[in-house]
Amino acid sequence: MSRGASSSRRTVAQIAPAAAVLTVFFLLPGAYFFLVSFWQIKRYKLVRETTLENYVDVVREYLPSIGFSITLALIIAAITTSFAFAIAYLIRFREGRLGTLILFVALTTLFGGYLVKIYAWKTLLGSTGIINQALMLIGVIEQPLDWLLYTPLAVVITLVHFLLPFAILPVHASLRGIADAPVDAARDLGASRFRIFAEVVLPQCETGVVTAFALTFFISVGDYVTAQLVGGPNTLMVGNFMQSQFINRLNAPIGSALAFSTLLATLIVFLALRYGFRLALGGLRR
Amino acid sequence: MRRWSAGSLSFALFSLVFLLTPLVLVVLFSFGENPHATLPFGHPTLHWYEELFANSNFWAALKNSAIITLSVGVLSAITGTAAAFGFSNMREGPAQIGLQFITAPVMLPPLFLALALATAYAAIDAPQGVLTVIPSHLVFTQPFVVLVIYSRMATFDYALIESARDLGASPLSIFLNVTLPIIAPNLIGASFLAMAVSLDDFVITFFTIGGGMTLPTLIWGMLRTSLDPSINALGTLVLVMTVGSSIIAFKTTRYRG
Numbered sequence: 001m002s003r004g005a006s007s008s009r010r011t012v013a014q015i016a017p018a019a020a021v022l023t024v025f026f027l028l029p030g031a032y033f034f035l036v037s038f039w040q041i042k043r044y045k046l047v048r049e050t051t052l053e054n055y056v057d058v059v060r061e062y063l064p065s066i067g068f069s070i071t072l073a074l075i076i077a078a079i080t081t082s083f084a085f086a087i088a089y090l091i092r093f094r095e096g097r098l099g100t101l102i103l104f105v106a107l108t109t110l111f112g113g114y115l116v117k118i119y120a121w122k123t124l125l126g127s128t129g130i131i132n133q134a135l136m137l138i139g140v141i142e143q144p145l146d147w148l149l150y151t152p153l154a155v156v157i158t159l160v161h162f163l164l165p166f167a168i169l170p171v172h173a174s175l176r177g178i179a180d181a182p183v184d185a186a187r188d189l190g191a192s193r194f195r196i197f198a199e200v201v202l203p204q205c206e207t208g209v210v211t212a213f214a215l216t217f218f219i220s221v222g223d224y225v226t227a228q229l230v231g232g233p234n235t236l237m238v239g240n241f242m243q244s245q246f247i248n249r250l251n252a253p254i255g256s257a258l259a260f261s262t263l264l265a266t267l268i269v270f271l272a273l274r275y276g277f278r279l280a281l282g283g284l285r286r
Numbered sequence: 287m288r289r290w291s292a293g294s295l296s297f298a299l300f301s302l303v304f305l306l307t308p309l310v311l312v313v314l315f316s317f318g319e320n321p322h323a324t325l326p327f328g329h330p331t332l333h334w335y336e337e338l339f340a341n342s343n344f345w346a347a348l349k350n351s352a353i354i355t356l357s358v359g360v361l362s363a364i365t366g367t368a369a370a371f372g373f374s375n376m377r378e379g380p381a382q383i384g385l386q387f388i389t390a391p392v393m394l395p396p397l398f399l400a401l402a403l404a405t406a407y408a409a410i411d412a413p414q415g416v417l418t419v420i421p422s423h424l425v426f427t428q429p430f431v432v433l434v435i436y437s438r439m440a441t442f443d444y445a446l447i448e449s450a451r452d453l454g455a456s457p458l459s460i461f462l463n464v465t466l467p468i469i470a471p472n473l474i475g476a477s478f479l480a481m482a483v484s485l486d487d488f489v490i491t492f493f494t495i496g497g498g499m500t501l502p503t504l505i506w507g508m509l510r511t512s513l514d515p516s517i518n519a520l521g522t523l524v525l526v527m528t529v530g531s532s533i534i535a536f537k538t539t540r541y542r543g
Binding site for chain 2: 087239
Protein backbone atom coordinates (compact mmCIF):
# COMPACT_ATOMS: atom_id res chain seq x y z
CA MET A 1 0.00 0.00 0.00
CA SER A 2 1.43 3.35 -1.01
CA ARG A 3 1.59 6.15 1.47
CA GLY A 4 -0.65 8.35 -0.70
CA ALA A 5 -3.45 5.77 -0.64
CA SER A 6 -3.26 5.33 3.13
CA SER A 7 -3.25 9.09 3.69
CA SER A 8 -6.27 9.62 1.45
CA ARG A 9 -8.03 6.74 3.19
CA ARG A 10 -7.32 8.47 6.48
CA THR A 11 -8.72 11.75 5.13
CA VAL A 12 -11.95 9.98 4.20
CA ALA A 13 -12.17 8.39 7.65
CA GLN A 14 -11.64 11.78 9.32
CA ILE A 15 -14.39 13.47 7.36
CA ALA A 16 -16.78 10.49 7.57
CA PRO A 17 -18.37 11.17 11.02
CA ALA A 18 -19.23 14.80 10.25
CA ALA A 19 -20.39 13.83 6.76
CA ALA A 20 -22.60 11.09 8.25
CA VAL A 21 -24.19 13.59 10.66
CA LEU A 22 -24.75 16.00 7.76
CA THR A 23 -26.28 13.26 5.60
CA VAL A 24 -28.56 11.69 8.20
CA PHE A 25 -29.70 14.88 9.92
CA PHE A 26 -29.68 17.40 7.09
CA LEU A 27 -29.50 16.03 3.53
CA LEU A 28 -31.88 13.08 3.97
CA PRO A 29 -34.47 14.97 6.08
CA GLY A 30 -34.21 17.89 3.61
CA ALA A 31 -34.80 15.56 0.63
CA TYR A 32 -37.70 13.82 2.38
CA PHE A 33 -39.16 17.21 3.38
CA PHE A 34 -39.02 18.21 -0.31
CA LEU A 35 -40.83 15.00 -1.37
CA VAL A 36 -43.52 15.63 1.25
CA SER A 37 -44.36 18.91 -0.48
CA PHE A 38 -45.73 16.86 -3.39
CA TRP A 39 -47.87 14.59 -1.20
CA GLN A 40 -51.17 15.22 0.53
CA ILE A 41 -52.99 14.76 3.80
CA LYS A 42 -56.24 12.85 3.40
CA ARG A 43 -58.29 11.90 6.45
CA TYR A 44 -55.35 12.77 8.74
CA LYS A 45 -53.03 10.42 6.83
CA LEU A 46 -50.12 11.25 4.56
CA VAL A 47 -50.95 9.94 1.07
CA ARG A 48 -47.97 9.45 -1.25
CA GLU A 49 -49.53 10.49 -4.54
CA THR A 50 -47.48 13.03 -6.41
CA THR A 51 -49.40 16.25 -6.99
CA LEU A 52 -48.65 19.93 -7.47
CA GLU A 53 -51.79 20.93 -5.57
CA ASN A 54 -49.85 22.14 -2.51
CA TYR A 55 -47.89 24.55 -4.66
CA VAL A 56 -51.12 25.73 -6.31
CA ASP A 57 -52.50 26.35 -2.81
CA VAL A 58 -49.36 28.28 -1.87
CA VAL A 59 -49.66 30.52 -4.92
CA ARG A 60 -53.38 31.05 -4.33
CA GLU A 61 -53.32 31.68 -0.59
CA TYR A 62 -49.86 32.59 0.61
CA LEU A 63 -48.26 34.68 -2.14
CA PRO A 64 -49.09 37.98 -0.36
CA SER A 65 -47.57 36.72 2.89
CA ILE A 66 -44.41 35.54 1.10
CA GLY A 67 -44.23 38.98 -0.53
CA PHE A 68 -44.75 40.74 2.80
CA SER A 69 -42.07 38.64 4.52
CA ILE A 70 -39.55 39.24 1.76
CA THR A 71 -40.27 42.99 1.76
CA LEU A 72 -39.92 43.25 5.54
CA ALA A 73 -36.77 41.10 5.42
CA LEU A 74 -35.28 43.37 2.72
CA ILE A 75 -35.92 46.43 4.89
CA ILE A 76 -34.39 44.68 7.92
CA ALA A 77 -31.37 43.44 5.93
CA ALA A 78 -30.78 46.88 4.37
CA ILE A 79 -30.94 48.69 7.73
CA THR A 80 -28.83 46.06 9.52
CA THR A 81 -26.15 45.95 6.81
CA SER A 82 -25.83 49.76 6.60
CA PHE A 83 -25.78 50.05 10.40
CA ALA A 84 -23.15 47.29 10.60
CA PHE A 85 -21.11 48.89 7.82
CA ALA A 86 -21.02 52.24 9.62
CA ILE A 87 -19.93 50.54 12.86
CA ALA A 88 -17.30 48.35 11.14
CA TYR A 89 -16.02 51.40 9.22
CA LEU A 90 -15.45 53.31 12.47
CA ILE A 91 -13.81 50.27 14.06
CA ARG A 92 -11.40 50.08 11.11
CA PHE A 93 -10.62 53.74 10.45
CA ARG A 94 -10.78 55.44 13.89
CA GLU A 95 -8.11 55.11 16.52
CA GLY A 96 -8.60 54.07 20.13
CA ARG A 97 -10.29 51.43 22.22
CA LEU A 98 -13.95 52.29 21.58
CA GLY A 99 -14.00 50.26 18.35
CA THR A 100 -12.50 47.25 20.08
CA LEU A 101 -15.15 47.54 22.80
CA ILE A 102 -18.00 47.59 20.26
CA LEU A 103 -16.50 44.59 18.47
CA PHE A 104 -16.20 42.71 21.77
CA VAL A 105 -19.84 43.44 22.65
CA ALA A 106 -20.98 42.32 19.19
CA LEU A 107 -18.99 39.09 19.40
CA THR A 108 -20.07 38.09 22.88
CA THR A 109 -23.78 38.86 22.45
CA LEU A 110 -23.89 37.12 19.06
CA PHE A 111 -25.20 33.80 20.39
CA GLY A 112 -26.61 35.16 23.64
CA GLY A 113 -30.30 34.93 24.42
CA TYR A 114 -32.32 35.04 21.18
CA LEU A 115 -35.62 34.76 23.08
CA VAL A 116 -34.38 37.04 25.86
CA LYS A 117 -33.64 39.78 23.32
CA ILE A 118 -37.10 39.54 21.75
CA TYR A 119 -38.73 39.52 25.17
CA ALA A 120 -36.66 42.51 26.27
CA TRP A 121 -37.88 44.55 23.29
CA LYS A 122 -41.44 43.56 24.11
CA THR A 123 -41.09 45.18 27.53
CA LEU A 124 -39.10 48.14 26.15
CA LEU A 125 -41.59 49.04 23.39
CA GLY A 126 -44.87 48.51 25.28
CA SER A 127 -47.20 51.40 26.11
CA THR A 128 -45.97 51.30 29.74
CA GLY A 129 -42.47 50.37 28.56
CA ILE A 130 -39.30 52.29 29.23
CA ILE A 131 -39.15 54.10 25.88
CA ASN A 132 -42.64 55.56 26.37
CA GLN A 133 -41.88 56.30 30.02
CA ALA A 134 -38.71 58.16 29.05
CA LEU A 135 -40.37 60.13 26.23
CA MET A 136 -43.21 61.19 28.56
CA LEU A 137 -40.78 62.09 31.33
CA ILE A 138 -38.83 64.51 29.14
CA GLY A 139 -42.11 65.88 27.79
CA VAL A 140 -41.79 64.93 24.11
CA ILE A 141 -45.17 63.19 24.22
CA GLU A 142 -48.17 63.33 26.56
CA GLN A 143 -49.81 60.03 25.67
CA PRO A 144 -47.80 56.81 25.24
CA LEU A 145 -47.10 55.90 21.60
CA ASP A 146 -49.16 52.79 20.87
CA TRP A 147 -47.58 52.05 17.50
CA LEU A 148 -44.21 51.02 18.90
CA LEU A 149 -45.29 47.50 19.88
CA TYR A 150 -47.39 44.96 17.97
CA THR A 151 -46.58 46.55 14.60
CA PRO A 152 -44.15 45.71 11.77
CA LEU A 153 -41.91 48.44 13.23
CA ALA A 154 -41.44 46.37 16.41
CA VAL A 155 -40.38 43.38 14.29
CA VAL A 156 -37.90 45.56 12.37
CA ILE A 157 -36.35 47.05 15.55
CA THR A 158 -36.10 43.66 17.29
CA LEU A 159 -34.59 41.82 14.34
CA VAL A 160 -32.14 44.64 13.53
CA HIS A 161 -30.95 44.40 17.14
CA PHE A 162 -30.68 40.61 17.02
CA LEU A 163 -28.94 40.51 13.61
CA LEU A 164 -26.56 43.46 14.00
CA PRO A 165 -23.69 41.38 15.50
CA PHE A 166 -24.10 38.80 12.69
CA ALA A 167 -23.68 41.59 10.13
CA ILE A 168 -20.81 43.44 11.89
CA LEU A 169 -18.51 40.39 11.79
CA PRO A 170 -18.28 39.72 8.02
CA VAL A 171 -18.10 43.45 7.18
CA HIS A 172 -15.40 43.99 9.80
CA ALA A 173 -13.43 41.00 8.52
CA SER A 174 -13.38 42.38 4.98
CA LEU A 175 -12.64 45.99 6.04
CA ARG A 176 -9.75 44.74 8.14
CA GLY A 177 -8.22 43.34 4.96
CA ILE A 178 -7.93 46.83 3.44
CA ALA A 179 -4.38 48.12 3.77
CA ASP A 180 -3.70 51.72 4.82
CA ALA A 181 -1.37 52.41 1.87
CA PRO A 182 -3.90 52.55 -1.00
CA VAL A 183 -6.27 54.69 1.10
CA ASP A 184 -3.48 57.11 2.03
CA ALA A 185 -2.18 57.14 -1.54
CA ALA A 186 -5.61 58.02 -2.92
CA ARG A 187 -5.94 60.82 -0.36
CA ASP A 188 -2.46 62.18 -1.07
CA LEU A 189 -3.25 62.21 -4.78
CA GLY A 190 -6.22 64.41 -4.01
CA ALA A 191 -9.14 61.99 -4.27
CA SER A 192 -12.31 63.18 -2.57
CA ARG A 193 -13.70 61.26 0.42
CA PHE A 194 -16.49 59.94 -1.77
CA ARG A 195 -14.10 58.70 -4.46
CA ILE A 196 -11.88 56.98 -1.87
CA PHE A 197 -14.97 55.33 -0.43
CA ALA A 198 -16.44 54.30 -3.79
CA GLU A 199 -13.27 53.27 -5.58
CA VAL A 200 -10.90 52.05 -2.88
CA VAL A 201 -12.90 50.93 0.15
CA LEU A 202 -16.18 49.64 -1.28
CA PRO A 203 -14.79 47.28 -3.97
CA GLN A 204 -12.55 45.60 -1.39
CA CYS A 205 -15.29 44.90 1.13
CA GLU A 206 -17.91 43.72 -1.33
CA THR A 207 -17.71 40.10 -0.11
CA GLY A 208 -18.26 41.10 3.52
CA VAL A 209 -21.19 43.35 2.70
CA VAL A 210 -22.84 40.73 0.50
CA THR A 211 -22.36 38.06 3.21
CA ALA A 212 -23.85 40.33 5.87
CA PHE A 213 -26.81 41.21 3.68
CA ALA A 214 -27.45 37.57 2.65
CA LEU A 215 -27.22 36.31 6.24
CA THR A 216 -29.57 38.93 7.68
CA PHE A 217 -31.98 38.67 4.73
CA PHE A 218 -32.28 34.87 4.88
CA ILE A 219 -32.62 34.72 8.67
CA SER A 220 -35.27 37.48 8.66
CA VAL A 221 -37.40 35.80 5.97
CA GLY A 222 -37.48 32.57 7.98
CA ASP A 223 -38.01 34.11 11.40
CA TYR A 224 -41.45 33.68 12.94
CA VAL A 225 -40.81 33.93 16.69
CA THR A 226 -40.18 37.69 16.60
CA ALA A 227 -43.39 38.37 14.65
CA GLN A 228 -45.35 36.16 17.02
CA LEU A 229 -44.06 37.91 20.16
CA VAL A 230 -43.79 41.58 19.15
CA GLY A 231 -45.55 41.82 15.76
CA GLY A 232 -49.13 41.66 16.97
CA PRO A 233 -52.00 39.84 15.20
CA ASN A 234 -51.60 41.78 11.93
CA THR A 235 -47.88 41.23 11.35
CA LEU A 236 -47.63 37.63 10.22
CA MET A 237 -44.48 36.39 8.56
CA VAL A 238 -44.63 33.41 6.22
CA GLY A 239 -42.85 31.41 8.97
CA ASN A 240 -45.91 31.89 11.20
CA PHE A 241 -48.06 30.16 8.58
CA MET A 242 -45.45 27.43 8.10
CA GLN A 243 -45.25 26.54 11.76
CA SER A 244 -49.03 26.74 12.18
CA GLN A 245 -49.49 24.27 9.29
CA PHE A 246 -47.36 21.88 11.33
CA ILE A 247 -48.45 22.57 14.89
CA ASN A 248 -52.13 23.49 14.56
CA ARG A 249 -53.27 21.92 11.30
CA LEU A 250 -50.89 18.93 11.21
CA ASN A 251 -50.50 19.53 7.47
CA ALA A 252 -46.81 18.94 6.72
CA PRO A 253 -47.26 18.93 2.88
CA ILE A 254 -48.61 22.50 2.72
CA GLY A 255 -46.02 23.63 5.26
CA SER A 256 -43.28 22.04 3.18
CA ALA A 257 -44.51 23.52 -0.12
CA LEU A 258 -44.64 26.89 1.64
CA ALA A 259 -41.08 26.47 2.94
CA PHE A 260 -39.61 25.56 -0.46
CA SER A 261 -41.58 28.26 -2.30
CA THR A 262 -40.33 30.87 0.20
CA LEU A 263 -36.77 29.63 -0.12
CA LEU A 264 -36.93 29.81 -3.91
CA ALA A 265 -38.52 33.27 -3.93
CA THR A 266 -35.92 34.52 -1.43
CA LEU A 267 -33.08 33.15 -3.51
CA ILE A 268 -34.42 34.74 -6.71
CA VAL A 269 -34.84 38.14 -5.04
CA PHE A 270 -31.36 37.91 -3.55
CA LEU A 271 -29.67 36.97 -6.83
CA ALA A 272 -31.57 39.69 -8.73
CA LEU A 273 -30.48 42.25 -6.14
CA ARG A 274 -26.87 41.16 -6.30
CA TYR A 275 -26.90 41.39 -10.08
CA GLY A 276 -28.45 44.88 -9.85
CA PHE A 277 -25.81 46.04 -7.36
CA ARG A 278 -23.00 44.69 -9.53
CA LEU A 279 -24.31 46.80 -12.42
CA ALA A 280 -24.74 49.86 -10.20
CA LEU A 281 -21.27 49.45 -8.67
CA GLY A 282 -19.79 49.13 -12.16
CA GLY A 283 -21.54 52.36 -13.16
CA LEU A 284 -20.27 54.11 -10.04
CA ARG A 285 -16.67 53.29 -10.87
CA ARG A 286 -16.85 54.46 -14.47
CA MET B 287 -6.28 56.19 11.48
CA ARG B 288 -8.28 59.30 12.14
CA ARG B 289 -9.64 60.81 15.33
CA TRP B 290 -13.28 60.60 16.33
CA SER B 291 -15.46 63.50 15.25
CA ALA B 292 -18.40 64.42 17.49
CA GLY B 293 -20.78 62.83 15.01
CA SER B 294 -19.00 59.49 14.68
CA LEU B 295 -18.41 59.36 18.44
CA SER B 296 -22.09 59.82 19.24
CA PHE B 297 -23.04 57.27 16.59
CA ALA B 298 -20.62 54.73 18.12
CA LEU B 299 -22.00 55.36 21.60
CA PHE B 300 -25.56 55.04 20.30
CA SER B 301 -24.65 51.66 18.74
CA LEU B 302 -23.23 50.47 22.02
CA VAL B 303 -26.33 51.57 23.94
CA PHE B 304 -28.60 49.99 21.30
CA LEU B 305 -26.76 46.65 21.52
CA LEU B 306 -26.58 46.53 25.30
CA THR B 307 -29.71 48.22 26.71
CA PRO B 308 -32.20 45.34 26.22
CA LEU B 309 -29.83 42.84 27.83
CA VAL B 310 -28.85 45.12 30.72
CA LEU B 311 -32.50 45.88 31.47
CA VAL B 312 -33.44 42.19 31.76
CA VAL B 313 -30.61 41.73 34.26
CA LEU B 314 -31.63 44.83 36.27
CA PHE B 315 -35.32 43.84 36.33
CA SER B 316 -34.39 40.39 37.63
CA PHE B 317 -32.96 42.02 40.77
CA GLY B 318 -35.74 44.60 41.30
CA GLU B 319 -38.98 44.33 43.25
CA ASN B 320 -41.16 45.92 40.54
CA PRO B 321 -42.87 42.96 38.79
CA HIS B 322 -44.05 44.92 35.72
CA ALA B 323 -40.74 45.52 33.91
CA THR B 324 -41.26 49.28 34.15
CA LEU B 325 -39.27 51.99 35.91
CA PRO B 326 -38.44 52.34 38.77
CA PHE B 327 -36.80 48.95 39.34
CA GLY B 328 -37.88 48.91 43.01
CA HIS B 329 -35.82 47.71 45.94
CA PRO B 330 -33.12 45.17 45.19
CA THR B 331 -34.36 41.65 45.80
CA LEU B 332 -33.55 38.00 45.05
CA HIS B 333 -37.24 37.16 45.21
CA TRP B 334 -37.58 36.29 41.48
CA TYR B 335 -34.64 33.90 41.71
CA GLU B 336 -36.21 32.20 44.76
CA GLU B 337 -39.45 31.87 42.80
CA LEU B 338 -37.61 30.45 39.79
CA PHE B 339 -35.67 27.94 41.89
CA ALA B 340 -38.94 26.79 43.52
CA ASN B 341 -40.35 26.00 40.07
CA SER B 342 -39.90 22.29 39.29
CA ASN B 343 -40.12 23.00 35.54
CA PHE B 344 -36.95 25.07 35.85
CA TRP B 345 -34.94 22.14 37.20
CA ALA B 346 -36.32 19.77 34.55
CA ALA B 347 -35.45 22.28 31.81
CA LEU B 348 -32.00 22.94 33.28
CA LYS B 349 -31.26 19.21 33.40
CA ASN B 350 -32.28 18.71 29.74
CA SER B 351 -30.34 21.81 28.64
CA ALA B 352 -27.25 20.59 30.52
CA ILE B 353 -27.42 17.09 28.97
CA ILE B 354 -28.00 18.45 25.46
CA THR B 355 -25.42 21.26 25.64
CA LEU B 356 -22.62 19.13 27.09
CA SER B 357 -23.25 16.23 24.67
CA VAL B 358 -23.37 18.62 21.72
CA GLY B 359 -20.16 20.32 22.92
CA VAL B 360 -18.24 17.03 23.16
CA LEU B 361 -19.68 15.50 19.97
CA SER B 362 -19.11 18.64 17.86
CA ALA B 363 -15.52 18.77 19.15
CA ILE B 364 -14.95 15.18 17.94
CA THR B 365 -16.71 15.25 14.55
CA GLY B 366 -15.66 18.83 13.85
CA THR B 367 -11.98 18.37 14.67
CA ALA B 368 -11.72 15.13 12.72
CA ALA B 369 -13.36 16.73 9.68
CA ALA B 370 -11.14 19.83 9.95
CA PHE B 371 -8.04 17.57 9.94
CA GLY B 372 -9.42 15.78 6.89
CA PHE B 373 -10.12 19.02 5.03
CA SER B 374 -6.69 20.46 5.89
CA ASN B 375 -5.07 17.38 4.25
CA MET B 376 -6.97 18.07 1.04
CA ARG B 377 -6.14 20.53 -1.71
CA GLU B 378 -7.67 24.01 -1.29
CA GLY B 379 -10.37 23.65 -3.96
CA PRO B 380 -12.01 20.38 -2.86
CA ALA B 381 -11.61 21.41 0.79
CA GLN B 382 -13.58 24.63 0.19
CA ILE B 383 -16.39 22.65 -1.48
CA GLY B 384 -16.47 20.25 1.48
CA LEU B 385 -16.60 23.19 3.91
CA GLN B 386 -19.53 24.67 1.98
CA PHE B 387 -21.42 21.39 2.39
CA ILE B 388 -20.65 21.01 6.09
CA THR B 389 -21.68 24.61 6.86
CA ALA B 390 -24.89 24.49 4.76
CA PRO B 391 -27.18 23.87 7.81
CA VAL B 392 -26.05 27.20 9.34
CA MET B 393 -26.87 29.16 6.19
CA LEU B 394 -30.59 28.33 6.16
CA PRO B 395 -33.22 29.81 8.50
CA PRO B 396 -33.47 27.53 11.58
CA LEU B 397 -37.20 26.99 10.98
CA PHE B 398 -36.40 25.21 7.73
CA LEU B 399 -34.08 22.68 9.39
CA ALA B 400 -36.51 22.32 12.29
CA LEU B 401 -39.47 21.45 10.04
CA ALA B 402 -37.42 19.07 7.88
CA LEU B 403 -36.20 17.21 10.97
CA ALA B 404 -39.64 17.15 12.62
CA THR B 405 -41.18 15.73 9.42
CA ALA B 406 -38.46 13.10 9.08
CA TYR B 407 -38.68 12.04 12.74
CA ALA B 408 -42.46 11.74 12.41
CA ALA B 409 -42.06 9.62 9.27
CA ILE B 410 -39.93 7.00 11.01
CA ASP B 411 -41.92 7.26 14.27
CA ALA B 412 -38.79 8.25 16.21
CA PRO B 413 -39.62 8.82 19.88
CA GLN B 414 -38.88 12.53 20.28
CA GLY B 415 -36.90 13.78 23.24
CA VAL B 416 -33.38 14.72 24.30
CA LEU B 417 -31.97 11.99 22.04
CA THR B 418 -33.51 13.52 18.91
CA VAL B 419 -32.48 17.05 19.92
CA ILE B 420 -28.76 16.21 20.33
CA PRO B 421 -28.06 15.18 16.69
CA SER B 422 -30.39 17.93 15.47
CA HIS B 423 -28.14 20.46 17.23
CA LEU B 424 -24.94 18.65 16.25
CA VAL B 425 -25.61 19.16 12.54
CA PHE B 426 -25.54 22.96 12.94
CA THR B 427 -22.93 23.23 15.72
CA GLN B 428 -20.22 21.02 14.16
CA PRO B 429 -19.61 23.59 11.36
CA PHE B 430 -18.36 26.13 13.95
CA VAL B 431 -15.73 23.65 15.21
CA VAL B 432 -14.75 22.68 11.65
CA LEU B 433 -14.22 26.33 10.66
CA VAL B 434 -12.22 27.27 13.79
CA ILE B 435 -9.93 24.21 13.67
CA TYR B 436 -9.54 24.35 9.87
CA SER B 437 -8.32 27.94 10.05
CA ARG B 438 -5.96 26.98 12.92
CA MET B 439 -4.49 24.15 10.83
CA ALA B 440 -3.68 26.63 8.04
CA THR B 441 -0.83 28.01 10.20
CA PHE B 442 0.06 24.67 11.81
CA ASP B 443 3.72 23.66 11.72
CA TYR B 444 3.57 20.18 10.18
CA ALA B 445 7.33 19.73 10.70
CA LEU B 446 6.54 18.93 14.34
CA ILE B 447 4.39 15.98 13.29
CA GLU B 448 7.04 14.76 10.83
CA SER B 449 9.78 14.86 13.46
CA ALA B 450 7.57 12.95 15.90
CA ARG B 451 6.92 10.34 13.22
CA ASP B 452 10.60 10.08 12.32
CA LEU B 453 11.31 9.50 16.00
CA GLY B 454 8.89 6.56 15.90
CA ALA B 455 5.77 7.95 17.56
CA SER B 456 2.48 6.23 16.68
CA PRO B 457 -0.31 8.29 15.04
CA LEU B 458 -2.30 8.20 18.30
CA SER B 459 0.70 9.31 20.33
CA ILE B 460 1.38 12.11 17.83
CA PHE B 461 -2.22 13.28 18.10
CA LEU B 462 -2.28 13.18 21.93
CA ASN B 463 1.19 14.57 22.60
CA VAL B 464 1.84 16.93 19.69
CA THR B 465 -1.29 18.04 17.80
CA LEU B 466 -3.83 18.17 20.62
CA PRO B 467 -1.78 20.33 23.04
CA ILE B 468 -1.10 22.84 20.24
CA ILE B 469 -4.71 23.18 19.08
CA ALA B 470 -6.23 22.80 22.58
CA PRO B 471 -7.08 26.51 23.09
CA ASN B 472 -8.83 26.66 19.71
CA LEU B 473 -10.62 23.38 20.36
CA ILE B 474 -11.85 24.53 23.77
CA GLY B 475 -12.98 27.84 22.29
CA ALA B 476 -14.76 26.15 19.39
CA SER B 477 -16.55 23.74 21.76
CA PHE B 478 -17.76 26.63 23.92
CA LEU B 479 -19.02 28.35 20.79
CA ALA B 480 -20.91 25.17 19.82
CA MET B 481 -22.31 24.96 23.36
CA ALA B 482 -23.47 28.60 23.32
CA VAL B 483 -25.27 27.99 20.02
CA SER B 484 -26.87 24.80 21.34
CA LEU B 485 -27.84 26.26 24.71
CA ASP B 486 -29.50 29.25 23.08
CA ASP B 487 -31.37 27.38 20.36
CA PHE B 488 -35.13 27.59 20.58
CA VAL B 489 -36.62 26.84 17.15
CA ILE B 490 -34.94 23.51 16.37
CA THR B 491 -35.32 22.28 19.96
CA PHE B 492 -39.01 23.21 20.02
CA PHE B 493 -39.76 21.10 16.93
CA THR B 494 -37.63 18.08 17.84
CA ILE B 495 -38.01 17.61 21.60
CA GLY B 496 -41.59 16.31 21.72
CA GLY B 497 -43.01 17.00 25.17
CA GLY B 498 -39.79 17.87 27.00
CA MET B 499 -38.39 21.23 27.98
CA THR B 500 -35.10 23.12 27.79
CA LEU B 501 -34.32 26.59 29.17
CA PRO B 502 -35.32 28.40 25.94
CA THR B 503 -38.56 26.41 25.55
CA LEU B 504 -39.33 27.16 29.21
CA ILE B 505 -38.87 30.89 28.48
CA TRP B 506 -41.20 30.46 25.50
CA GLY B 507 -43.81 28.79 27.72
CA MET B 508 -43.58 31.60 30.28
CA LEU B 509 -43.98 34.20 27.52
CA ARG B 510 -47.04 32.48 26.06
CA THR B 511 -48.95 32.06 29.33
CA SER B 512 -48.76 34.84 31.91
CA LEU B 513 -46.03 37.40 32.21
CA ASP B 514 -44.30 35.72 35.12
CA PRO B 515 -41.69 38.18 36.51
CA SER B 516 -39.30 35.32 37.30
CA ILE B 517 -38.75 35.19 33.51
CA ASN B 518 -36.21 38.01 34.04
CA ALA B 519 -34.27 35.79 36.44
CA LEU B 520 -34.38 32.91 33.94
CA GLY B 521 -33.41 35.23 31.08
CA THR B 522 -30.47 36.52 33.13
CA LEU B 523 -29.25 32.97 33.79
CA VAL B 524 -29.46 32.08 30.08
CA LEU B 525 -27.61 35.30 29.20
CA VAL B 526 -24.88 34.63 31.75
CA MET B 527 -24.39 31.10 30.40
CA THR B 528 -24.45 31.91 26.66
CA VAL B 529 -22.50 35.18 26.87
CA GLY B 530 -20.09 33.49 29.33
CA SER B 531 -19.46 30.63 26.88
CA SER B 532 -18.94 33.12 24.06
CA ILE B 533 -16.44 35.15 26.11
CA ILE B 534 -14.50 31.97 26.95
CA ALA B 535 -14.67 30.95 23.28
CA PHE B 536 -13.32 34.23 21.90
CA LYS B 537 -10.73 34.68 24.64
CA THR B 538 -9.26 31.18 24.19
CA THR B 539 -9.19 31.28 20.40
CA ARG B 540 -7.96 34.90 20.52
CA TYR B 541 -10.51 35.59 17.82
CA ARG B 542 -10.58 39.23 16.84
CA GLY B 543 -13.42 39.27 14.35
